[in-house]
Amino acid sequence: MTDLEPFADLLAANREFAAGFTGGEQFDGLAHSGLGLLTCMDSRIEPLGMVGLRIGDAKIIRSPGGRLSDDAMLGMILGVALLGVTRIMVIQHTRCAMAQDDAAIRRAAMDKSGVDLGALRIGAFPDQMAAVRHDVIRLRQEPLVSNGASVAGFVYDVDSGLLTPVED
Secondary structure: OOOOOHHHHHHHHHHHHHHHOOHHHHOOOOOOOOOEEEEEOOOOOOOHHHHHHOOOOOOEEEEEOOOOOOHHHHHHHHHHHHOOOOOOEEEEOOOOOOOHHHHHHHHHHHHHOOOOOOOOOOOOOOHHHHHHHHHHHHHOOHHHHHOOOEEEEEEOOOOOEEEEOOOO
């Protein structure tokens, strides 16, 4: 069995959350605002709150740097086909650790943790605007997405909380 001691505080907080939890049965798993949101795993990003939504309103996919991985693409395709997604926001953010090259991230991992990431494809991108445009184009060119959803790209400013559209 896994040692749960490192998770004790989180499990206690979950019990407190669950004690006041209501309405779980009212959620049907659809994106009630029609939104699919692809963003970074960065903890400074509150995906629903930053666009004025609540639980049950959107399908959210997080990835390092908010990049459109194959799994993220699959999530968006399923969101459009099955879960009510009619618009997709691709959102990267300022001061992202992924906004550099793979070699720099490998060096930082080695310096900080002693872990050699070796030949792992990281997918870092120094030019965030180009990366957002690339992922938006990929989504728009995917017929299983574009036939049912509008797609746009943005950069979120972690200091101001504002979204800036990325022009095509």
